[in-house]
Amino acid sequence: MANTAEAHHDDHDHHMPGFFTRWFCSTNHKDIGTLYILVSFIAAIIGGAMSWYIRLELAEPGIQYIDDFQFYNVLVTAHGFLMVFFVVMPAMIGGFGNWFVPLMIGAPDMAFPRMNNISLWLLVAGFILLLLSAVIGDGPGTGWTVYPPLSNQEYQPGPSVDLGILSLHLAGASSILGAINFIVTIFNMRAPGMTIHRMPLFVWAILITAFLLLLALPVLAGALTMLLTDRNFGTAFFVSGQGGDPVLWQHLFWFFGHPEVYIIIIPAFGIVSQIVSTFSNKPVFGYLGMAYAMSAIGVVGFIVWAHHMFTIGFDVSTRAYFTAATMVIAVPTGVKIFSWLATMWGGSIKFEVPMLYALGFIFLFVVGGVTGITLANASADLVFHDTYFVVAHFHYVMAIAAILAMFAGYFYWIGKMSGRKYPRGLAKLQFWVFFIGVNVLFFPQHFSGFAGMPRRIPDYPAPYEGWNYVSSLGALITMIGTILFFIIVWRTFYGEEAEANEWGEGATTLEWAVASPAPWHTHEVLPDMTGKAPAE
């Protein structure tokens, strides 16, 4: 097996470009995917360090480390931006999406390889601008929601917020271009016989995500431009004294912001579906239900945005509508969870590390999902809005769940990407440390939220200390888990060679039909999928 892989590999080496051309001017979907994952890695280290610094400060009441509260707010803001735009999105969509969508649909590359390149470098530029925004001037102390008037020139003077806005503009442009690329690739470049209803669910997930990006990000771009001109050119879109309205920003932001949540979690659905099926050695249960549940989540995701704004003083009937619409989302997400369980039911489950992470994902997603039902109710929101209950909820359901799905994807595909196997025992240990860590970290925050502790505060009244201290201990455990992951990544370079299909007969998608590591060019002869069963 290794021999054929190498022989195959060598065939293509003669037109392998030099280092600079290969990595900086790359048009190869695999190299670009690798670079996306690298960006995500670097951003994760910075964003993670910020969150640990926040937890360090919050371990006990009073001010211990961060006596500049603007800086605290900058940490909160930058942590959010980094994790959303520069960790999860690049890894899931740019990284795994670029790597495996062409491999899974039997295409030789993405439809627009050069656009793929500019997508990547716009993201890198956006990343640099975001880092600059935190160090030039006072930093943006607005939270990732950037609500005016707090984000107006009057309350956030200096260039920081402007740099942040431009950073998001670039990241947004990068994502829009990437989305167009995925949509065109998936619609036009599937192998013969692979109909839409035979695509692997990961491809479905990326397709739906791409549509969400394409529809949501232009709204963010418009809102950001309005904020930029409000700050610098005297317009007053969001200035109430001059005929504008700060609440308009919230509508525009959350019209983007809510689909953004699904942009983060739908690729995770895709990854988890592949993994659950592979390691249960069974095709996905209710394939069409799964695909259309994701589509339904995407569609409904566009008409529920104001549940983030229940306390702005809406008319009561508006709140009633958004309560009802938001609860509807529980139905397709329920279909997904039950379908995963039904996929496992009757299967022959192997608890490899990717499967452990997929199960961890389902666990977190269920716990975070049910607290979402609470928060969907505008009446319950009277006590929970802007408390740590919300922090616990969204970290469970999307942030940490997405991180677990990223780990799942990493361990599932690293053999294919690098040609090396990860150290299995260490990876299992890492899963348990990380999984226990995040639960100790975020579960007590539900309690703080019940007791009424507001979020985004550097200091809190003494009675909140207990659970905050436990939460910070959880952050410490999570940190150990993260360091273990870096050790695993490093050890993987020296791991044993991975076979083309290291997961056995459960792994039926096309990426397992090519050698490991995947050769620089794949699927030069299109695989014929005519008459094959729906790809799980």
Place this chain on the structure above:
Amino acid sequence: MLKRLFAAIAVVAVGVIMSADLAMAEMVEMRSKPWQMFFQEPMSPTAEKVYDFNVFLLWVEGLITIFVLGLMAYICIKFNAKANPKPSKTTHNTVLEVIWTGLPILILIIIAIPSLKILYFVDKTQDAEMTLKVIGNQWYWTYEYPDHDGLTFDSYPVPDDELKEGQPRLLSVDNPVVLPANTNIRLLLSSNDVIHNWAMPSLAIKLDTTPGRINETWTHINKPGNYYGMCSELCGVNHSFMPIHIKALPKTEFSNWLAKAKKEFATNETQKKDAPVRLAQAATAK
């Protein structure tokens, strides 16, 4: 660290006991307690309804979670590669799929009905006996009593080094907003600068104060006491340092306080009273 933790617990415990038993025999003290895992005691009709609703929600959600996670555990034991070496190839079961789509819809409807009822109950009061206007500022609150000659004062947090005994840190203010207990009170909220949020957990009040807008809600405080809350919308560098302290008094004591306060804050009448009064009239007129 631990020493401080225990000291804090002891101080708070003593404070709670003292406030309950001695100093203010009738005054309840509404703020969180160490290691609190659930709501503060509900102290208004709104809070009671929200509390009960959340208890109901927790039961439903807890059962769903236990069911799903239990199922997951069962599957992991029953269908692991050792226990079940031959996987089935079942991929469809229409009845099952209809059930797991239909049943959640039913559960959601059962949740939505009480939820929406509470929502409409909470929204506005029809028969307010008085109005309080709350105005957010960076980083303090201004309270106006438009029905009581436009009495107006500011409520600043008490710095750590000026805390008197029994005053909780980060929750105490120099001038608490005094309100009569057992009274329907209309609240009008606005802001002078950025968006703040006036929140009181034990009364289930949480509403943004937005510049250029007036938001309306209401409350009815069941018992005299001290009620504590914090600003709940990121409003700049001192966001964690603009507490809300409501001192609810029996109606008679409230009138006494009004008389005193009108004298004490007489100098505050720089911004004439017609603006807030017009506001309140507009609100009452409808």
